[in-house]
Amino acid sequence: MAGPARGVTRPATIVDVARVAGVSRQTVTRAVNDMPGISTATRERVLAAARELHYHPSRFGRGLVKPSGRTLGLLVADLTNPYYPELAATVLRMAGEAGWDVVLAEPSTSGAGDFAAGVDAVLSFTGRPFVGPAAGAPNLPVVDVDAPEPSPGHGHVTLDMAPAVEDAVAHLTARGVRRPVVLDRPGRATPSARAELFTTAFARRGTSAVVVAHDVAAPWTATTPTADAVVAFNDLVAFGVLRELRLAGVEVPGQVRVLGIDGLSVGRYVTPRLSTLALDMTEVARTALDLVLGIADGRTAPGTPDASRRVVHRFVAAETT
Amino acid sequence: MAGPARGVTRPATIVDVARVAGVSRQTVTRAVNDMPGISTATRERVLAAARELHYHPSRFGRGLVKPSGRTLGLLVADLTNPYYPELAATVLRMAGEAGWDVVLAEPSTSGAGDFAAGVDAVLSFTGRPFVGPAAGAPNLPVVDVDAPEPSPGHGHVTLDMAPAVEDAVAHLTARGVRRPVVLDRPGRATPSARAELFTTAFARRGTSAVVVAHDVAAPWTATTPTADAVVAFNDLVAFGVLRELRLAGVEVPGQVRVLGIDGLSVGRYVTPRLSTLALDMTEVARTALDLVLGIADGRTAPGTPDASRRVVHRFVAAETT
């Protein structure tokens, strides 16, 4: 009963079970996989040995020899923002239909190297190009979504907010907005791309928008008390703004109009309902998944125009504008 | 250049690359893994061949021979309800620290069999015991969370709402609630366990609660227009109730008090803030993960008392009660 490796507990393998049960390896396989051509007595003896040794088949040994599904690595920036779980849920369901498993990870959580070792393709929703291990993963199919610039060898999906920004700004100015505030992500030297889209669009209409860092220490209400519209960095920030305004007794959209970005489905529960630049998560998921699976299957070559896709936001006017 | 399998495209293996590059298998390994002891010229020739063949190392072949992290299968009922992503995010982060990857799946998405084939342990948040493949996965470590009854051979984590229900009902009756409505999940013959907890607790205080199926076709406002408190099946339902009441001009908590269940973190954005029976997601994740990894590492035996854990909800009185 004393195994070769005393002290250190090595997981039991099929040969350990075979030895303990006094049979051959292939008989263990028959018992464990419930195959025909084995006597009941033998099967039970083998299963008892398996139980005793806590034997569980190695997925590597098995995967090497049996056809098995492939695994997609899904990297998302921050699972705390419902935006990413919504996206992940859609990717998960679609990938499942295509026979792919999905390993979910955040960049902070797992070393990118370890992560890449266990997957057959990568879909990265982190806002920057996926950086795999320097070596060991040549030709790993990778698709970056919404990365600021295309990474050579990767497929990429661009999320284009510009048309929706135009629509939203036209909508707001038509309703008399003249002193809009754009709440930008804090801690940056320069305005974000989305903030610039808004200031440019407003400027084209003769309206100058103020960009303010969304900072709890210096709330925008103090900086720009006369604002008649707030463009939030994303829906989550907009929800916070709506709450602030409610508590301050400010009417939305009567006194201040509020616009979010993302189109989170939890938005259906807030009152008044948030106007937002919505992304069709299903479309994003389908586009990104189609691309990465296409690369994995050799249908699409990274570097070709077909490996570069685009999804646009859509302005959804609800109750806050 | 014509491989042995013409027509059907079989993924290239290390020997294909070796053949095309005119080197041995181990030289391909050296090039691909950026190891020393290989000339620059050879390395480049090999990498060029790898590129040409779209070669990517099999994770099975590699996993068999290199020490690698293990994979946890995380099964959640419904990624559409933020409750599950919140839980998943916490599990993901903690599992990552322990060196485990996480495959996320919904029961509907992937055949349970396929799912179980690729993982070393399973954590099931589906409200019922995990059912793996009938065969092929003996001694797979499994932990069920919040399953109605313990499944033999599995570890289980019970989520106990009873103490929080007591606190909430005491709170509500102390504030004069006499005609509470419990919104139950629709389409069931008998009231849910949580609905019964509430009716019992109210009854003990001499108050009879009405259980109504949460059904858009027959809204609770029509069924029980005189209700002075609404206990929702979960936070998401409660958010919808809050919106209904707002639109109907009903004051919360002045005219009707509202209670949710779950303690979703998105609740921080709704106004007024929802009172709820909150679950500490971190505690649930830590408890469940500790248990399943303990079973996987042989520290904990399923069936022993230690393989059965309990986490309690906590009543959080916010602005709606």
Added chain:
DNA sequence: CTGAAAGCGCTTACAG
């Protein structure tokens, strides 16, 4: 710097 040999844990034919 390069290759021949052994082996990781498993299953699939093939023999008895």
Added chain:
DNA sequence: CTGAAAGCGCTTACAG
């Protein structure tokens, strides 16, 4: 009903 042999794709010593 059971076992000996071959092989899945890879890496790790070991020889040259």
